[in-house]
Amino acid sequence: MKQIFEHTFVNGHCVLYQRLPSGTCYHADTPEPVVELLEQLRHSRRKIRLYYGDTQTGQSWHDEHDVIGWIGRSTGTIKVPLLIEPGDIGGPALLDHCIVRIDSPRQVLYQHDEFRVGEVELVRGELIRLPWEIWIDGAVHARFKGKIEARQYQDFIEGKRFALI
Numbered sequence: 001m002k003q004i005f006e007h008t009f010v011n012g013h014c015v016l017y018q019r020l021p022s023g024t025c026y027h028a029d030t031p032e033p034v035v036e037l038l039e040q041l042r043h044s045r046r047k048i049r050l051y052y053g054d055t056q057t058g059q060s061w062h063d064e065h066d067v068i069g070w071i072g073r074s075t076g077t078i079k080v081p082l083l084i085e086p087g088d089i090g091g092p093a094l095l096d097h098c099i100v101r102i103d104s105p106r107q108v109l110y111q112h113d114e115f116r117v118g119e120v121e122l123v124r125g126e127l128i129r130l131p132w133e134i135w136i137d138g139a140v141h142a143r144f145k146g147k148i149e150a151r152q153y154q155d156f157i158e159g160k161r162f163a164l165i
Contacts, residue, residue: 004028007078017078025078027097029055034099037110038081041102042071048109049162050083050094051101058100058114062136062157064164066092105162120158122150 003019016028018035024042026035041048050067053060069091072084084091100112118137125133130143132150134157141157144150155161 023079024073025080027095029097030099031055034096034102034110037102038071038094038096041109042073042081045070046104047086049103050099051103051115051159052095052098053100053112053115055098055100055112058112058116060100060115060117060157061098062117062141064156068163101159103159103162108159117158120154122147122154 001021004016005019006014006016008014017025018028018030019025020035020039022039024039026038047068047070050063051060052063052067066083069083069085069088071094072082072091073079074082074093081094081096082091083094099110100115101108102110119135120141121135123133123135125131125140125143127143130145132144132147133140134142134144134150134154136157142150142153144153152161152164156164
């Protein structure tokens with residue numbers, strides 16, 4: 001049975017957590033299927049990619065850093081899930097209540113019912129140094145020197161490519 005509790009940080013910010021029998025604490029707003037999957041992944045140490053976003057609309061935030069690794073757990077009284085990159089022993093805490101998709105290298109493991117990245121386009125821009133642009137929903141999101149690099153980034157943002165490297 002999970003336990004719900006509130007924690008007040010030194011800055012005065014309060015967070016409502018759910019503590020599982022395993023001792024892992026997730027944000028109280030994290031959906032049950034996400035909690036269950038993250039707990040399975042924590043035990044298997046399987047490599048994953050996280051997509052954070054708006055959990056009301058399913059819109060991805062297009063994060064590209066601190067989104068690939070395996071699930072670990074912090075120490076202390078509030079043991080929160082961490083995303084740990086291969087070769088590291090620690091990593092950032094998850095925004096587990098903001099996850100809209102979870103991928104393994106070969107498949108989608110979880111996806112919000114309304115998940116969307118937006119309309120992603122590769123456009124030839126006007127800048128000489130960075131002529132290739134990735135536009136998302138009609139706005140410039142990133143610029144690149146080469147078309148291949150821009151296409152790889154586009155595939156990464158759209159979820160067609162697991163990692164940039």
